Amino acid sequence: MDQSGRAVVVEDLRKNYGSKAAVDGLRFSVARGRFFGFLGPNGAGKSTTIRMLTGLLRPTSGDAVIEGVRLSADPLGVKRIIGVLPEELPLYERLTGEEYLLFAGRMHGLSRAETEKRAAELLQFLSLAEDAPRLTLEYSQGMKKKLALAAALIHNPRVLFLDEPLNGIDPVSARVVTDLLQRLTRNGVTLFFTSHVLDVVERLCDEVAIIDRGRIVAQGSLAQIRAQRTGAQDASLEDVFLKLVDADVTRRDLSWIA
Amino acid sequence: MDRLIALVGLRLKLEIRSFIGRRERVASLALLLPGLLLGTVLMSGLAWLGVTALARTEPGLVLPALSAVTTAVGVLWALSPLLAGMALTETHDLTRLLVFPVPFRTLLASSLVANLLEPAALAKLPVVVVACAALGGSLASRPLVLLSGLLAFVLMLATAQTVGLVLHALSRNRRLHDLMLFVGIGLGFVVSLFPLLLLSGGGRTAGVAVRAVLVGDVFAFSPWAWGVRGAIHASRGETIAAVSLALATFLALLSVVAANAVVARRLYEGALELGPPRGEAVSGRRFRLPGAVGVLLEKDLWLYWRDPRLKAMLLTSVLSPVVLLLLWRGASGRPSPFFLVFLAAFSGLGALGGNAFAIERRGLALLFSFPVDRFAVLLGKNLAAMTLRLPSLVALASVAALLAPGRLLLPVLATAIIAMLMGAATDNFLSILYPTPVPDPGRNPYAPVSGSRGLTAVFVTGLLMMAALTLASPFVFLTFLPLLLGMRGLLLFSIPLALAGAAGAYLLLVGGAVLLLERREPELLARVLAEE
Numbered sequence: 001m002d003q004s005g006r007a008v009v010v011e012d013l014r015k016n017y018g019s020k021a022a023v024d025g026l027r028f029s030v031a032r033g034r035f036f037g038f039l040g041p042n043g044a045g046k047s048t049t050i051r052m053l054t055g056l057l058r059p060t061s062g063d064a065v066i067e068g069v070r071l072s073a074d075p076l077g078v079k080r081i082i083g084v085l086p087e088e089l090p091l092y093e094r095l096t097g098e099e100y101l102l103f104a105g106r107m108h109g110l111s112r113a114e115t116e117k118r119a120a121e122l123l124q125f126l127s128l129a130e131d132a133p134r135l136t137l138e139y140s141q142g143m144k145k146k147l148a149l150a151a152a153l154i155h156n157p158r159v160l161f162l163d164e165p166l167n168g169i170d171p172v173s174a175r176v177v178t179d180l181l182q183r184l185t186r187n188g189v190t191l192f193f194t195s196h197v198l199d200v201v202e203r204l205c206d207e208v209a210i211i212d213r214g215r216i217v218a219q220g221s222l223a224q225i226r227a228q229r230t231g232a233q234d235a236s237l238e239d240v241f242l243k244l245v246d247a248d249v250t251r252r253d254l255s256w257i258a
Numbered sequence: 259m260d261r262l263i264a265l266v267g268l269r270l271k272l273e274i275r276s277f278i279g280r281r282e283r284v285a286s287l288a289l290l291l292p293g294l295l296l297g298t299v300l301m302s303g304l305a306w307l308g309v310t311a312l313a314r315t316e317p318g319l320v321l322p323a324l325s326a327v328t329t330a331v332g333v334l335w336a337l338s339p340l341l342a343g344m345a346l347t348e349t350h351d352l353t354r355l356l357v358f359p360v361p362f363r364t365l366l367a368s369s370l371v372a373n374l375l376e377p378a379a380l381a382k383l384p385v386v387v388v389a390c391a392a393l394g395g396s397l398a399s400r401p402l403v404l405l406s407g408l409l410a411f412v413l414m415l416a417t418a419q420t421v422g423l424v425l426h427a428l429s430r431n432r433r434l435h436d437l438m439l440f441v442g443i444g445l446g447f448v449v450s451l452f453p454l455l456l457l458s459g460g461g462r463t464a465g466v467a468v469r470a471v472l473v474g475d476v477f478a479f480s481p482w483a484w485g486v487r488g489a490i491h492a493s494r495g496e497t498i499a500a501v502s503l504a505l506a507t508f509l510a511l512l513s514v515v516a517a518n519a520v521v522a523r524r525l526y527e528g529a530l531e532l533g534p535p536r537g538e539a540v541s542g543r544r545f546r547l548p549g550a551v552g553v554l555l556e557k558d559l560w561l562y563w564r565d566p567r568l569k570a571m572l573l574t575s576v577l578s579p580v581v582l583l584l585l586w587r588g589a590s591g592r593p594s595p596f597f598l599v600f601l602a603a604f605s606g607l608g609a610l611g612g613n614a615f616a617i618e619r620r621g622l623a624l625l626f627s628f629p630v631d632r633f634a635v636l637l638g639k640n641l642a643a644m645t646l647r648l649p650s651l652v653a654l655a656s657v658a659a660l661l662a663p664g665r666l667l668l669p670v671l672a673t674a675i676i677a678m679l680m681g682a683a684t685d686n687f688l689s690i691l692y693p694t695p696v697p698d699p700g701r702n703p704y705a706p707v708s709g710s711r712g713l714t715a716v717f718v719t720g721l722l723m724m725a726a727l728t729l730a731s732p733f734v735f736l737t738f739l740p741l742l743l744g745m746r747g748l749l750l751f752s753i754p755l756a757l758a759g760a761a762g763a764y765l766l767l768v769g770g771a772v773l774l775l776e777r778r779e780p781e782l783l784a785r786v787l788a789e790e
Contacts, residue, residue: 056623058780075779079629090620092557094564095544102545106553107628112545135564138432 006065007032007159007190008053013062015048015214022048024214025062030207032067033188035181037195037205041245045214046194047087050161053192054084067158067190080108083157085165087194089144093137097128097147100136101154108155115154122150125180127173141168149177159190166200178204202237212245294381302388309392321490322475324389325483326468332414332482334449339422340442362526366519373419374412386411395493402492402500409507410485416511417482420518427525436566443570451581481510550630554638555645561617562646568617576650579605580657598662599734602670603727605654606677609647610726611719614639614682614689615786622786626779632772640682640768647678665746672737672753673730676760680726683767688715688722690774693786729767733760 008030015023023045030036040046051057053064055075063070069077091100098119105115123129126146136144145168152160162181166174182204185191195201201208202222209219218225218240225244226235241247312320355365373379390400390407429435477483488503547556562568579601614636618625625635651674659667692715736756740748775782 054627056626056780056783076629076631079627084627086623088620088623090622090624092561092621092624094561095557099544099560103553103557104628106545107550107630109550109629115545 005032006030007034007067008036008192009065010049010053011063011065013049013052013064014060015045015052015057016060021214023052023059026211026214026216028209028216028219030190030192032190033185034207035185035191035193035205037193037201037208038211039194039198039201039208039241040211041247044211044245046211047163049211050084050086050163050192050194054082054161055079056084080155081158083152083155083160085145085149085152085160085162087163089148091136091139091144091148094135096133096135097139097143098123098132100147101150104151105154110155118154119150122154126150126176142170142173145169146173146177157189159192160184161192163194164196165193166195166197198237198241208237210241210244217244294377298381298384301382301385305385305389306392309389313392313394319472321487322472322477324486324490325475325477325480326471328410328414328486329477329480329482332417332480335414335418336421337442337445338418339425340438340445356526356528362523365526366522369423369522370416370419370515370518373415379415383411390489393489393493396495399492399495399497399500402497402504403489406485406488406492406500406504406507408485409504409511410482410489413485413507413511413514414482416514416518420514420521423518423521423525427521440566440570443567443574447570447574447577481507484510550628550634551638551641554630554635555641558617558639558642559645562642572646572649575608575647576653579650579654595662595666598658598666598670599673599738601654602651602674603677603730603734605650606647606674606679606730607681607723607726608650609640609643609678609681610685610688610723612643612682612685613694614643614686615782616689616694617642618786620787623783626783632775632779633768636686636768636771636775640686643685644678644682651675651678665741668749668753669737669741672756673734675757676730676733676737677726679760679764680730680767683764683771684722684726684729686768686771687774688719690771690778690782691715692718693782729763730760733757733763 006029010026010028013023013026014021026045026049038046038049048057052059053066053071055071055078063072065071066078067081069081071078092103095103101119101122102112102115105118106112110118120129123132126149128143128146128150131139131143136147139147145165149162149165152162160181165181166177169177178200181191181193185206193201193205205222207219207221208225210217210225218228220228222237226237226240309320309324312323316323386407387404390403393403395403425438429438471477478487484503485507488500488507491497491503492500544560545553545556547553562572582601615622615625651671654674655667655671658670662670733756736752736759737749740746740752
């Protein structure tokens with residue numbers, strides 16, 4: 001695969017748990033500076049894929065290249081250029097929000113002065129400045145999410161992996177975050193984004209891939225996928241998604257509800 | 259009634275699950291049941307022998323002695339939620355049930371009945387029955403003896419439940435929760451010192467104190483003792499005293515249940531809200547130390563200091579060797595040089611088994627997501643572990659300086675540092691090969707997880723401990739060589755040389771551990787997060 005202009009290249013990536021394939025030979029690539037939506041139902045393999053691409057889970061087979069750095073050959077090199085917002089938020093509960101950002105910046109090799117400057121800006125930007133001196137165990141889920149996002153951004157990564165970044169965030173902050181993410185893509189940062197909120201995906205993403213039972217079932221721009229799968233350009237992403245993952249949404253009424 | 263049965267069933271299921279892991283369910287059950295039975299048989303035997311022997315040899319002490327024992331058990335049971343961290347478990351959490359339309363009386367009754375039916379409580383019932391039987395008495399007095407004994411037992415259970423409920427309610431406030439956790443671990447440490455005190459010659463003093471307490475019958479006014487005293491009077495045919503004390507116990511039981519009901523009612527009505535768990539702002543910016551090693555070191559030190567559980571463990575680790583040294587001295591006068599070297603090695607080797615990655619818990623995924631050289635990661639973690647052991651070594655050295663010949667002080671301290679370096683280095687291998695899984699997100703992060711290190715890890719720990727001692731021994735020998743040769747002045751050279759050699763060996767071992775970590779990092783992470 002020609003890798004020029006590609007921020008993420010996934011090569012036959014596979015993860016088995018016993019005889020079950022959680023991710024079953026994924027092959028796809030993401031162009032640099034794209035807002036890439038990675039969609040799928042629960043248990044489809046999204047988080048497993050992200051954990052493999054970020055070097056936190058060893059693939060059973062296959063490999064990936066992130067911004068020209070081969071993951072299997074130089075996992076630390078990949079970690080230098082990516083930022084990760086995992087679905088679970090393993091924050092250190094007994095550090096304050098500000099300390100957490102200072103810790104993250106320093107661990108990414110930033111100087112103390114630069115880390116402090118960026119941490120202050122991020123806390124202000126994400127409306128966390130008031131709660132910055134409090135322990136993160138006292139944060140709400142949305143605050144934790146914003147803090148983890150700030151930590152993922154502090155070293156100015158070239159590729160950002162975001163697993164459900166808007167879950168639990170209030171509408172005002174969600175707007176601030178989505179504006180920021182769009183600005184990042186305009187500056188050449190590639191966003192690898194998962195969400196169950198298809199309206200948000202439809203609004204933000206240039207390109208999506210849909211994964212179901214560990215396999216990619218569709219990839220391309222939204223217009224391409226709509227045209228290929230429904231034959232109608234005005235079909236909603238939700239309709240396309242449900243069709244692609246073969247979802248059965250018809251249900252009999254509950255017997256005790258009239 | 260259906261709801262009552264369902265709630266009691268739910269409580270029992272939660273209780274049993276707290277004993278039994280997911281993977282080892284059958285094996286755990288196979289160990290748990292015989293363990294409970296054996297414990298019951300042993301305790302019953304002890305109760306029978308104790309009561310009959312006391313009645314035969316010191317009949318005047320039966321009343322005060324059994325009063326003291328039941329009071330001690332009652333206090334320990336009441337404090338058990340604190341000692342075992344039980345105040346923080348879901349078994350006392352009525353609030354989870356408040357979303358259901360369950361009447362208050364059903365909720366309260368379920369709580370009391372489930373408490374009486376707990377396997378651990380049921381296992382103690384035969385002990386009470388046997389103790390009552392051991393008191394003897396006429397056939398006609400036996401029902402009253404048994405009734406009084408059972409009332410005392412139920413009162414102990416009810417008190418423990420009420421205290422557990424109160425602690426649980428208070429623990430919803432983070433500051434109080436942290437404080438209770440800290441106090442509970444401290445109490446546990448103090449309680450654990452009693453056997454050592456008795457073994458080390460402190461038993462004679464303790465014996466005098468116990469005898470004074472018994473002669474004065476100071477527990478006569480303890481409500482936990484009334485039931486047992488009633489049983490003793492009944493066995494002696496003193497019916498009026500027996501009935502009066504049984505009634506007093508019953509009234510005490512009613513009061514405790516009423517207190518329980520009040521707390522439960524306030525919880526039920528949502529009135530027992532201690533405010534949102536917001537602590538005060540933590541002032542000051544951190545991370546002044548240079549480099550990734552410095553940042554990791556500083557982070558771990560703050561986490562230890564701010565976590566009540568870790569802080570309590572740290573303080574007990576500081577006190578343990580000092581207590582051991584003082585108790586040993588109490589038994590045999592001046593500590594021998596061999597004992598001091600043993601104690602120094604034991605204190606230093608404590609770094610092995612500390613588990614370099616344990617404090618990270620689910621944060622290990624975060625730690626491994628940083629582009630930091632793994633040598634720096636291990637060095638930072640080890641430095642933190644060793645820094646946390648330093649107060650223990652300083653305390654040990656201070657006490658040793660007072661008790662032991664001065665010439666031993668520096669070699670003993672050097673021995674502790676050498677053992678600590680080797681312990682930390684070998685612990686890296688253990689942490690990588692046998693990491694400790696952590697509970698799922700949202701669960702108590704300190705709860706045990708089934709499928710943890712296992713027996714192989716125990717065996718490997720033993721091997722690594724032997725390896726650490728073997729690796730440390732040439733450097734320790736070098737430290738003591740001037741004393742063996744009778745040339746104390748050479749200590750100025752031998753000790754720095756031994757420490758430098760141990761540091762070199764430590765760095766080589768960390769290098770080896772890094773190679774292992776780089777190969778096993780994702781597997782290690784999967785195991786810690788229990789995803790294998």
